[in-house]
Amino acid sequence: MIRPFVYAQYCDDVSTQAVGGLAKRLSEAGLSHEDPVALHLPRSPPWVVGALAIWCAKGALLPLDPTLPFERRRDLMDRGKPRLVVGNSWPGLPQVPMEGPPSAMPECDVAPNDLAWLIFSSGSTGAPKGVLVEHRAYSGVLADQ
Secondary structure (H helix, E strand, O other): OOOOOOOOHOOOOHHHHHHHHHHHHHHHHHOHHHHHEEEEOOOOOHHHHHHHHHOOOEEEEOOOOOOHHHHHHHHHHHHHOOEEHHHHHHHHOEEOOOOOOOOOOOOOOOOOOHHHHHOOOOOOOOOOEEEEEEEHHHHHHHHHO
């Protein structure tokens, strides 16, 4: 069963420090501006913490659902070429742990035209097609909610 969760759960000090700590670990692992980072977790509260930390560290999110078949995940990883992985490990890729010392939230200074997401089509009509989504596009989706 999927438990619903609300944004308020991520606004407390513990969650903010979890995001800050992970963002700091990503930066310390060498993440550069708009580098793809695979978030290899199921959709859950930790997934949201991971996504926010990747964005605060100025990375680009490559969502990787662990319930997908291995071949599909491998194809996404080959196409997305992430530098790091958060969550479940991936062969040959440095893993940044979700757990670690909490830290104050860094300044999340991203520009509207910075890369936010790398997403791929299902590939039902051939090879999956990649889409690069900027923060400005995603902020429009949030504003419509």
